Amino acid sequence: MARHTDNRWGLAGGGHQLCSLPLKGEGMSHYFDHASQELNSKIAQAKVYITRHNPTTGALAEAVLRQFLKDHLPGAVSVEQGFIIDSAGGLSKQCDILIYDSHRYAPFYRVEGVVVVPAEAVIAIIEVKTSINRAGFHEVIRYFQSFQNLRLAARTYLFMFNAPTLGTVSRHFHSFRHPGSYQEFDHDTFQFLPDEITGLDHSYHLHRDMVIHDRDAMGYLSYFYEDHEGTAINALERFFLSVYACVERHLRSSLPVGVLVPRVSYHNSTPSKTIFAIDLFPM
Incomplete structure (x- = not known):
């Protein structure tokens, strides 16, 4: 297989060797099975040594996921932790993982x-949790809402290692206390929720979108491969492909048409399904 490399953009990424044969379809799924096990194993190893200091365990979880993304994303972007500043002087809260264009933008x-880093450089923002309860989930909602005053075009993600069930996540959303008397999300508050939510354990990958079931509503849809529903492999692969697609869209905006072959073309060839997951408010 010929390997397309553009050294100007670092599209080969990370300087890693390719296998002698391409991993496609089921082969890539087996790879992500091992990758998800490795991620969980690293967190489990950390917990053996750190039993009383949850913030340290959380920092290790962030570092593990950051390293995974550094190893697998194109070299034209950087994966780091930090803050975002916009041209009006607005400053974000600290971000667990920032994916930004380090080819064209240097950090301040x-x-x-x-x-x-400048707001226009940011491609994705990822909040990482080892585990989360209701109060922590509500704090995450407020965290993502805090970006509304910045001029961002970034995609936002919540990634949870030991994730609650989908039913629990739904209850956490519905128990969130809104300002004023109207205690429900609406179109204005909905747009500042995380674009995607990934749970590695209780495996799921959710997209913020319109949901159709008993009523037309806004909420989250669950995306999965038919043969991997409810597995960590599905959640991690979906998460990775989404982040990679964000990077591809950003790079493609400055490259000739057809230069980038989408990474998804090398992944699972089995049918993909989408189902209703969480209903937040009527359309």
Whole structure:
């Protein structure tokens, strides 16, 4: 298989060797099965040594996922933790994982692995949790809402290692206390929820969208491969392909048409399904 490399953009990514034969379809699924096990194993190993300091365990979880993305995304982007600043001087809260265009934009500031980057450079923002309860989930909602004052075009993700069930996530959404007397999400507040939610355990990958079931509503749809529903392999592969697609869209905007072969073409060839997951409010 010929390998297309554009050194100007670093599209080969990370300097890793390709296998002698391409991994396609089921082969890539087996790869992500091993990758998800490796991610969980690294977190489990950390918990053996850190039993009383949850913030440290959380930092390790972030570092594990950051490294996974660094190893697998194109070299034209950087994967780091830090803050976002816009041209009006607005500053974000600290982001667990920032994926940004480091080819065209340098950080304004960097110290001990933490960066401050311009808003226009940011491609994706990922909030990482090892586990989460109702109060923590509500804090995550407020965290994503805090970006509304910045001028961002980034896609937003919530990634949970030990995730609650979908039913619990739905209850967490519906128990969120809104300002004022109207206690339900609406079109204005809905747009600041995370675009996608991934649970590695209780495996699922959700997209914020319109949902159709007993009524037309806004909420989250669950995306999965037919033969991998409810498995960590499905959740991790879906998450990775979504993040990779964000990077591809960003790079494609500055490259001639047809230069990039979508990474998804190398992945699972089995049918993909979408089902209603969480109903938040009527359309």
